[in-house]
Amino acid sequence: MSILLGVENLVSGYGETEVLHGVSLKVERGTITTLLGSNGVGKTTTLWTISGILKAWSGKIKFNDEEVTMLPAHHRAEKGLILVPEGRRLWPQLTVYENLYLASFTRRAREKFEENLEKVFNLFPRLKERLNQQAGTLSGGEQQMLAIARGLVSNPEILMMDEPSLGLAPKLVQDIGRVIKRLRDEEGLTVLLVEQSVQMAVSIGDYGYVMENGRIVLEGAIDELMENSKFKQAYLGM
Amino acid sequence: MLELALTGGAITKGIIMGLIYGSVIGSVAIGLTIIWGVMKVVNLAHGHIVVFAAMMSAFLYLTYKGALLFTPPIAFIWIGLLGAAFGVFFYYTTLHPVIGHVDTMTLKYEMSSLMATFGFGIALYGIHYILPNYVHSYSVNPSIGYSIGAAGHTYIVFLGVVIMKSTVLMSVLGFLLTLVAYWLMNKTSMGLKIRAVAQDARALSLVGINPVKVKVMTAVLATALAMASGVLFLGYSTSVYPDIESTVSPLCFVIVVLGGLGSVLGTYFGGLFLGVMYWLTLELTGQQSIALAVAFAILLIAMVLKPDGVFSGIERKLSFRAKRG
Ligand SMILES: Nc1ncnc2c1ncn2[C@@H]1O[C@H](COP(=O)(O)OP(=O)(O)OP(=O)(O)O)[C@@H](O)[C@H]1O
Ligand SMILES: [Mg+2]
Numbered sequence: 001m002s003i004l005l006g007v008e009n010l011v012s013g014y015g016e017t018e019v020l021h022g023v024s025l026k027v028e029r030g031t032i033t034t035l036l037g038s039n040g041v042g043k044t045t046t047l048w049t050i051s052g053i054l055k056a057w058s059g060k061i062k063f064n065d066e067e068v069t070m071l072p073a074h075h076r077a078e079k080g081l082i083l084v085p086e087g088r089r090l091w092p093q094l095t096v097y098e099n100l101y102l103a104s105f106t107r108r109a110r111e112k113f114e115e116n117l118e119k120v121f122n123l124f125p126r127l128k129e130r131l132n133q134q135a136g137t138l139s140g141g142e143q144q145m146l147a148i149a150r151g152l153v154s155n156p157e158i159l160m161m162d163e164p165s166l167g168l169a170p171k172l173v174q175d176i177g178r179v180i181k182r183l184r185d186e187e188g189l190t191v192l193l194v195e196q197s198v199q200m201a202v203s204i205g206d207y208g209y210v211m212e213n214g215r216i217v218l219e220g221a222i223d224e225l226m227e228n229s230k231f232k233q234a235y236l237g238m
Numbered sequence: 239m240l241e242l243a244l245t246g247g248a249i250t251k252g253i254i255m256g257l258i259y260g261s262v263i264g265s266v267a268i269g270l271t272i273i274w275g276v277m278k279v280v281n282l283a284h285g286h287i288v289v290f291a292a293m294m295s296a297f298l299y300l301t302y303k304g305a306l307l308f309t310p311p312i313a314f315i316w317i318g319l320l321g322a323a324f325g326v327f328f329y330y331t332t333l334h335p336v337i338g339h340v341d342t343m344t345l346k347y348e349m350s351s352l353m354a355t356f357g358f359g360i361a362l363y364g365i366h367y368i369l370p371n372y373v374h375s376y377s378v379n380p381s382i383g384y385s386i387g388a389a390g391h392t393y394i395v396f397l398g399v400v401i402m403k404s405t406v407l408m409s410v411l412g413f414l415l416t417l418v419a420y421w422l423m424n425k426t427s428m429g430l431k432i433r434a435v436a437q438d439a440r441a442l443s444l445v446g447i448n449p450v451k452v453k454v455m456t457a458v459l460a461t462a463l464a465m466a467s468g469v470l471f472l473g474y475s476t477s478v479y480p481d482i483e484s485t486v487s488p489l490c491f492v493i494v495v496l497g498g499l500g501s502v503l504g505t506y507f508g509g510l511f512l513g514v515m516y517w518l519t520l521e522l523t524g525q526q527s528i529a530l531a532v533a534f535a536i537l538l539i540a541m542v543l544k545p546d547g548v549f550s551g552i553e554r555k556l557s558f559r560a561k562r563g
Pocket of ligand 1: 014017019037038039040041042043044045046
């Protein structure tokens with residue numbers, strides 16, 4: 001077992017407000033690790049801080065045995081630490097192709113652009129049909145596919161996804177879940193997943209963390225969590 | 239008394255002179271459409287930068303007695319390159335403090351960029367008056383643009399209209415400058431990044447691109463184009479003084495709005511259209527102030543009828559953007 005991403009005692013927030021009060025987590029290579037918790041507990045803040053868009057106030061972020069805590073966000077992305085952000089953050093007036101092409105400018109992505117593009121079209125054939133359509137005119141589901149596709153074209157070493165199924169129909173939520181699982185099984189992709197559909201997250205995840213008020217309060221292999229009655233009651237309503 | 243001279247000759251002359259003028263003034267507006275239309279920085283310094291370049295090249299041309307290096311067809315290239323460096327200065331002094339770390343340009347940031355660039359423009363205007371040995375108005379030889387290997391007359395007669403060869407040359411160079419800008423914005427990865435940065439800068443850093451670098455590039459491109467076109471403007475008009483800015487700036491804004499914010503070719507066509515309207519009115523009424531008034535009336539009408547720009551579709555039709563394969 002090898003740890004690809006290690007976060008130790010991460011503290012960060014917005015302006016004067018401290019949101020994360022010392023978050024620690026590990027993501028093992030080739031696994032899907034999920035980060036769960038109710039609204040406003042700091043899941044998105046955790047991912048923005050790991051990606052470097054938010055500065056860490058203290059604590060350590062190690063990626064691939066290298067400390068990246070102080071690196072600017074674009075350097076982390078160059079190393080393959082990729083975030084599919086909450087709310088998609090596409091460039092709405094650029095075409096689908098342009099959105100994907102922009103993700104291929106780093107060295108690691110450029111080398112594999114054609115290959116990754118094929119992979120992405122394979123996963124989301126709808127995108128291939130809409131290559132020259134403006135991203136802002138895609139349906140919500142298609143936009144989410146494009147956001148994930150853009151993440152994959154960046155040629156990630158780890159793909160962090162923030163609520164990829166937000167606002168999608170139950171059928172599409174399952175589809176997205178299947179895609180993530182396929183990426184792990186077939187490509188060996190490492191995933192850190194924040195998901196509001198706990199059902200979907202536990203059905204594909206290997207390991208889980210539960211956050212409350214800016215802290216990790218529970219963690220364990222998904223099987224273990226599923227045997228924890230408190231967890232089941234709080235997050236699965238069982 | 240206003241007399242309308244509505245003759246065929248006047249119309250022909252108005253159109254020809256208007257196209258020549260429009261090509262030059264259209265290219266002058268390209269820098270503005272890039273920085274305003276694409277990056278959402280309402281650049282009130284644009285006109286000042288154009289006039290600054292025109293003043294500088296006139297000063298050099300007269301100081302060095304028309305040496306080849308300082309004639310507009312040569313000078314517009316290297317003064318444009320100088321403008322690239324000047325763009326870095328412009329960005330870090332004026333734009334970076336305001337928009338350097340902004341993710342998505344909203345109205346609030348457009349307004350603060352407006353204030354910042356206004357200040358930069360005033361400062362640049364002031365420089366004309368504090369430099370030693372710097373007069374406040376220049377007139378250069380009307381054949382200025384045509385002094386390379388020139389033989390024979392400095393004018394040609396076309397359809398009965400007498401045209402200075404140098405103005406034709408300036409308008410051709412304006413067209414070429416436009417093509418270069420169009421190519422950079424629509425066919426290169428730099429242009430793609432520039433188009434993306436105003437929409438979502440943070441998303442650029444998520445795919446490994448430094449958004450601040452892209453903002454610098456935008457300012458560099460816009461300033462380089464502004465300064466290069468300033469030299470063409472001098473070559474065309476043959477006289478320049480700091481206060482000409484108060485004519486250049488509003489015209490640029492009209493043209494950019496006509497052309498559709500951010501559309502390079504649309505802006506150029508906006509320039510041609512405005513040039514023709516201006517010259518037709520001038521030919522028919524003989525009064526420059528009326529011609530300018532007509533230009534602004536066109537803007538008002540255009541903004542009511544087609545707020546997205548009259549010529550913005552041209553770019554969409556001609557542009558293939560980055561496609562696969
Ligand atoms: N830009 C911001 N400025 C100030 N406070 C913020 C900002 N973004 C989030 N917060 C606050 O930080 C806390 C954590 O927010 P965060 O977005 O990380 O939660 P989350 O766990 O992702 O929630 P959700 O499940 O609703 O997406 C919340 O209290 C929120 O109000
Ligand atoms: Mg969130």
